[in-house]
Amino acid sequence: MNSRRVVVTGMGIWSCLGQDLSTVAENLRSGRSGIVFDPSRLEYGLQSGLVGNVHRPDLRRLLPRKLRVTMSPDAEYAYMAALQAFAQAGIDADYREAHEVGCIFGSDGAMTSIAELTTLMREEHCSLMAGPNMLFRCLSSSAAINLATAFSLRGAVLNIGATCSTSSHAIGVAMMYIRQGLQDVCLVGGSAETAAETAAGVDALYALSLRNDDPQRASRPFDCDRDGMVPSGGAAALVLEDYDHAVARGADILAEVCGYGFSANGTDDISTPSADAEYLAMQRALSDAGISAAEVDYVNAHGTSTQVGDIAEAEALTRLFSSNADFSPCKAPLISSTKSMTGHELWMAGASEAVYSILMMHGGFVAPNLNLDNAIPQAQQLSLVRRTIKTPVNVVLSNSSGMGGTNSAIVLRRITH
């Protein structure tokens, strides 16, 4: 088994907390919410009008038409995030021409385009009226394939879809590609639309917050008064790279991705999370990293602000950190859910939360779990962070859990070279 180490050499973000790393870092530090109320979502038919305030990029000055017209909205976000990530990594067009760069990106649906196509077919009754570019906007893999063409990539290009743990899995899978020597460099990440069409199915589950009159206090993970998640989206991208390769080309190393764990619930309930399975994924990630629970400085929790999700995760975290032999209360890791600020970024959440965690690592702080007035009983033993804390962050466990019972966790470690 090849034991190559995998590091992050570039990051990019396009989210409701900002459209560049420094703005997002500042908003994380100051605990600023990116959630707004959009009345058009109620007119559309949703019960919840809450959403992350993500701006659609104007790509006309950045890309020729032929590369734009095949992009779904989430592929556009992904392009903006990837552009930043490649720039930070120092991987330019010449490098991509001379080397094989992969792209393992996460998305689980391009609902806006599918709704557009469906409406058009019902009105026109002729597929030709959809035009030649529609197909590429409707695919779940729209972000991955459009990134591959926009950046002329020649490595492994694939989409990962695993509901809300999608891009955490994407990071884990890319890490394995690099560890095994299949790729030296891989763009990874996730992207999600904020469209009402995407939120409709979740709204139908009564899983969205109805705190329409108080958007910035609507997402309240682990709080007794939580009433559901807030849908959000955007894109996050990271350049993962073999450590030796990164050192050889003189790249700045932002962090190491040193552990990946996964599990599935193994039950017949598609929408109920499992504490046992989440615990297993996190334990496997720590084991893969060779890191004990006591060494974890910070946990970026999945923390969606849903009734059942937060309870299961709190139980899993409590077990993970209290059952470890070398654990003591003074070594309890700080825990927060950045979804309290961003809402649930869906398919991009695993990647965006990796980016947020690395920004905290480099900023020497832990961002707060906003709106945590009264923690749920299951979280009483956890060190949930209510206000920003200045502290060294060297080891991060980032947890993700998706509907259908697909769980993923990754471990990030600060390294110097």
Add this chain to the structure above:
Amino acid sequence: MTVTDIRSLFHDFFVDRLEYAEADLLPDAMLRADLGMTSLDALETALFIRRTFGFQPERGAIKGLVTLDDLYHYVEQHITPENP
């Protein structure tokens, strides 16, 4: 409808929709070599013809044309009295 009329109707489609440079829209401009028309652009052009001139070009017809003038004349020849 004359070729001049047809050229005029295509103008905004080429400039605004396909984003071809206005200065490149010369009668003898080659669709692929000069304008950069891709296979997807050709399909989009067929859709524009259907919407604007009322007939559906045969499969692959646009890809088989060489210059802008060829395109304009192709449309002129296929416009019917029902779809002037």
